[in-house]
Amino acid sequence: MATRIGVGLDDSRNGVACGKAAARQARAELGLGRRPAIALALVFTSHKQPDAVLRGVNAVLGRVPITGVTAGGQYTHQGYVEHGAGVMLIHSDRMQFHLSVAKGWSSGQRLFAGLQGITGRGLGSPYKHRTLIIFPEDETMNLDGVVDTALTETALMYDILGGPGLTAMMPPRPPAVFINREVVHAGLTSAEVLSERPLGLALANGWEPVSDAHRITQSDDRRIVTIDGRPALETYQDFLDTQGVQYRDVRDVMLHYPVGVCQEGDCKVSLVMGIEADGALRSTSPPTAGSVVRFLATRSDAMIAAATRAIKQAYTAIHPHEAAGALFIDCVSTGMVLEDAYAQQQAAARSGLGDVPFLGFRSHGVLARLPGQLAGHYECTVGTCIIPA
């Protein structure tokens, strides 16, 4: 049987109906009439009633383990839903799945308890490949810290990919993560995937550095306070002036010029999300004090090409195996930057994945620790996880 994947997508107004419809589609695409023996369901929803969506999914899938997160939109080959739900059902006899949940965040707390691939008795799994897929919410969790903790708790032995759950703005709704029948509003869930074959994980963005190097001289959990010893906004505005960027208010353009820590052509993007009265720049994952950063810029075609590149890299990682399905993690800000061209990126994902069933969801950036790349929270970046057959 190997690995088979089914995906479903729905945007019914009633949350339960939406969850049921998406889960039924996923199960039907999988081609199984009854509950699969070894399976995992990933649920992403931008619905106004996430709890109801989860109930609907559970009603259809019974005891299948479920994890997932609130999102800013979902898409498959069938289309895109702004307020709905997407379900991916993975059925495999080449993989094992173990879910865990951590509620809240406190010093010394284990976030990934109960890992099966690395235990006190030794490596507790005969599977060669270990992957940790993480879904934290973005309101209370320090997203760079989540990846740092994952690195330590997995002793650098896992590839890590994740998509943070999104705080909805219009209307305001807190983010949530899902674990089986439970909705958690402060914390994270994770799926440990132990597999015979490697998962094809890749990360790419179309951002390029367009400024000189600058020093972060003061920052905290949510702000870049000073750059080069000056209020961060002052340095930022000087950069915009140097670039000849026309604006009435910095807020109008800041999404297009993020801050990046770059290494060998790969930039970890930190978006500027707002401005404080003291001239600090708000950021979900600000670079730490002492970091050398550059300001970044992009073009639509570069961002769309990045999506294609991530898919190709992920395919290379599973070579010579065939793909059973793919998860596409897409930062919600990418759509804001691309505006009308965002549909082209979705089209690029569909085209790059061909007939392979896939589910894309819009998250708050991508969490990653992949070989050859910086670990942490990447914003305005796409992450691809191709699951081999």
Next chain:
Amino acid sequence: MDTLAQKIVWIISASSLQETTARALDLLYEMTCPVWACLLVWDAELGRYIIGAVRLSDEADEQPSDVRRCSLRIGLEAYQADDTQPRLLRDSILYHPINAGGYHVGAVCCRMLNGQTPPNSEAYHLLLQTTARALYTNARLDQADREHAELLADRERLSGLLAAVEQQQRTIDQLLVLERQFSAELEAKVEERTAELRETQSHLIQSEKLAVIGKLASSLAHELNNPLQAIQSGLGLVLSELEAGHSEHVTSDLRIMQEELERIQSIFRQMLDFYRPVSYENAPLDLNAICDGVRVLMRKRLQEARVTLRLQLADDLPLVCGDTNQIKQVLINLILNAADALHDTGGNIALQTHVRDGKVELMVIDDGPGIAEEYLAQLFEPLFTTKTRGLGLGLAISQEIAQRHNGSIHARSEPGKGTTFTVHLPVRSDCHE
């Protein structure tokens, strides 16, 4: 001087680079009283200045951001490596680079009041040196703090990795124990299975032979029919002669019947040899001696067939291991085959022995009509024969005997030029190895 000493202590007791630059600039500002002053810090990695601190007087008409921008621009323009001298630039702006420990650490940049001269007091220079030293120390401490933090993080990760490696080691140890147990069990199973396979193989061989015997039945019926008919008619003839009182031909008729019975006996012997699992002894054999013995045994038969048998035996032929009677049987089979081939015309058979590639080679060569190429591949198949008489078992039996002796048998023939059968047997010094 006490006041200056206190000021110096105040600077060097600052706990961070930010605090150091703020305190130092406050004191320098008080001492020089410019319109504004900015302490620039040299960032060696960036290769340019960043802002340390800024101080403006009430007379300043610029904003702090303007002062920072202006100072960075001045610093960018005025910086020269190994420069230590203060310079008064355009718009009464003083640029004073500061160094410590052989390194450039920063610069004081300030706009002087109109007509104001650059400060040159001993206290100012002492303060500047203190600032330089404090900046140097703080920059190094900041760098050390960052590296220390990175090292702590690395240590934490390495601890995790070490734990994982230890876990891996424990797993490997467990696997090794399991592997040893598994190997022992596997070895026992392999032995058990090998014995079973041997038995099965023996059964299969027997089954195969039975199948051959099945095929043999029809051949046997045909082969026995002729001598039996001859015996039956001969008995009838003898009876009628005895009843008629004519006994002169009885002896010759009985002799014919005896020959036919011998023929039947020979057919049954061949069949039984093929069917019966043969146990044989494994003793040292001298093939030359066997060849000599067979020549004596076959002499009369060959003479009747007008066939000449010549022995061309190798000197110092090594011994082989096996059963004398079986090897004799092979040799007789091959000689009889050759004699049958020469039956119509008579001819020559050569019996040769050689040593080649660690094996003893026994060749039976005739100069008969040879064997057609299409028959060569089937020669050793049971029941295959090109003769009008015989079961076609002779060569099959010979091949089985040769293989049982870890040897082989091959035929080479050219129509019109004769046939050569070659038997290879391994040279063995110890027949009980």
